[in-house]
Amino acid sequence: MHSIQVKIINRSENPLPTYATADAAGMDLRANLEAPITMQPLERTLVPTGLYMELPSGYEAQIRPRSGLAIKQGLTLLNTPGTIDADYRGEIKIIMINLSNEPQTIQHGDRIAQMVVAPFLQAKLEEVKELTDTERGTGGFGHTGKS
Ligand SMILES: O=c1ccn([C@H]2C[C@H](O)[C@@H](COP(=O)(O)OP(=O)(O)OP(=O)(O)O)O2)c(=O)[nH]1
Numbered sequence: 001m002h003s004i005q006v007k008i009i010n011r012s013e014n015p016l017p018t019y020a021t022a023d024a025a026g027m028d029l030r031a032n033l034e035a036p037i038t039m040q041p042l043e044r045t046l047v048p049t050g051l052y053m054e055l056p057s058g059y060e061a062q063i064r065p066r067s068g069l070a071i072k073q074g075l076t077l078l079n080t081p082g083t084i085d086a087d088y089r090g091e092i093k094i095i096m097i098n099l100s101n102e103p104q105t106i107q108h109g110d111r112i113a114q115m116v117v118a119p120f121l122q123a124k125l126e127e128v129k130e131l132t133d134t135e136r137g138t139g140g141f142g143h144t145g146k147s
Contacts, residue, residue, distance in 0.1 A: 001022075001023075004056060004059065004117070005056075006053060006054070006055055006056070006059075006117065007053065007054040008051060008052065008053045008054075009051070009052040009053075010050060010051055011032075011050040011051070011052065011091075012030070012032035012049065012050025012051070013032075013050075014030040014032060014049075014050065014108075014109055015030075017029055017030075017051070017115060025116050026064060026114030026115060026116050027114060027115050027116075028066070028111040028113075028114050029049050029051070029063070029092065029094060029111065029112060029113045029114065029115055030049065030109050030110060030111055030112065031047050031048070031049070031094075031106050031107070031108060031109065031110045031112050032048045032049050032050035032051075032108065033047070033048070033106070033107070033108040034108070035108075036105050036106060036107045036108070037105065037106045038103050038104070038105045038106075039075075039096065039097075039098040039103065039104050039105075039106070040098065040103050041098055041099075041100060041101050041102065041103070042097070042098065042099070043097070043098050044078050044095060044096065044097040044098075045095075045096055045097075046093050046094070046095055046096075047093060047094040047095075047096055047106060047112060048091055048093055049091065049092045049093065049094065050091065051091065051092045052089060052090070052091055052092070053084065053088075053092060054086075054089070055084065055085075055086040055117065056086065057086050058086070058119055058120065059086055059117055059118065059119055059120070060083055060084060060085060060086065060117070060118055060120050061083075061084035061092075061115050061116065061117050061118075062081035062082065062083065062084075062115065062116045062117075062118060063077060063080070063081060063082030063083075063084065063092070063094060063113050063114075063115055064077065064080055064081050064082075064113065064114050064115070064116060065077045065080055065113060065114075066111065066112070066113060066114055069112065073098075073100060073104050074098060074099040074100025074101075074102075074104065075096060075097070075098055075099070075100070075104055075106075075112070076096070076097060076099055077094065077095055077096060077097070077113060078095045078096070078097040079095050081116075082094070082095065082113075084115075092115075094112055094113045096112060096113075
């Protein structure tokens with residue numbers, strides 16, 4: 001298991017995010033709200049967490065939906081995975097959308113998303129006129145069928 005140190009400021013009264021188990025990839029993020037938010041079907045909203053992070057250069061944080069909220073309440077993230085850049089110093093906010101056909105309420109302290117910290121490579125783009133041939137070629141988007 002690899003680990004890195006990440007600086008975080010918590011301006012909420014919620015506990016800091018923690019991993020549910022030793023092998024969990026995602027830390028649950030909680031809503032930091034003065035009042036509950038009720039979202040109508042297809043309504044989207046920006047939910048504050050009260051968290052501010054300083055990731056080391058070469059790392060990002062991905063904000064992902066929680067499967068339980070998705071299957072039970074139709075609540076998910078509109079921009080999944082949200083990207084937290086290493087140079088971002090603002091508050092981490094969650095873009096939630098209600099994809100159910102009933103109003104859904106988020107309370108202060110609810111675990112609304114999960115955050116995965118990951119290293120990334122910065123690609124240096126080399127502009128060319130041709131790409132090498134492959135068996136797949138330009139086939140995609142299901143061209144091999146289903147079964
Ligand atoms: O779900 C998200 C996604 C992004 N951010 C913050 C951190 C990220 O570093 C910054 C910018 O995000 P992104 O690059 O996705 O936004 P953009 O629409 O491209 O805006 P910008 O022009 O500010 O980069 O917003 C969040 O707090 N939550």
